[in-house]
Amino acid sequence: MPTIDPSLYLSNQQTVRTPSSELGKDQFLQILMTQLQNQDPSNPMDDREFISQMAQFTSLEQTMNMANSIERLVESQLISPVIQYSHMAGMNVTYEGENGAEQSGTVAAVSQKDGYAILELENGEKVYADAVLQVSNPAK
Known part of the structure; x- marks a missing residue:
C-alpha cells in the first residue's frame, strides 16, 4: 500500500499570509x-x-x-569594468611600472580582460586599473 508523504498534509502548509501593497x-x-466564476448568470459581465x-x-x-x-x-x-572606468579616458595616470618605478601616461582607451579593467595608454602600454596610484587632469 502506498504511503502519503507527511509534508503534504494540509496541517503542515503555511497558514500565515504575508500582505503586500503590490498587485502583481x-x-x-x-x-x-x-470575478468570472462568481458573476451573476442572469447578468454576465459585459x-x-x-x-x-x-x-x-x-x-x-x-x-x-x-x-x-x-x-x-x-x-x-x-x-562592467569598461563602464566603471570609462571616465578615465584622456586622464593622466601614475602607476607602478614593471621595474617598480613610478611611471605615468595618458589613458587612450579602456578595455577589459577576465573581468578586470585595463587602461590602454597613449604610449602603447596596458595597465590594470587597480595598479593606478594617482589620476589627474592632463596639463593644458
Whole structure:
C-alpha cells in the first residue's frame, strides 16, 4: 500500500499570509478569474468590460517586463569594468611600472580582460586599473 508523504498534509502548509501593497500579474489574474466564476448568470459581465480588464492585465504584464529589463540593463552596466572606468579616458595616470618605478601616461582607451579593467595608454602600454596610484587632469 502506498504511503502519503507527511509534508503534504494540509496541517503542515503555511497558514500565515504575508500582505503586500503590490498587485502583481498573478494576483490580478486571480481576481479576474474569481470575478468570472462568481458573476451573476442572469447578468454576465459585459464583453467590453472583460476586454478592458484583459487589456489592463496585458498592460500590467508589459510594464513589469519592461521594468525587469531596465533593471537588468542597469545592473549589467554597473558591473562592467569598461563602464566603471570609462571616465578615465584622456586622464593622466601614475602607476607602478614593471621595474617598480613610478611611471605615468595618458589613458587612450579602456578595455577589459577576465573581468578586470585595463587602461590602454597613449604610449602603447596596458595597465590594470587597480595598479593606478594617482589620476589627474592632463596639463593644458
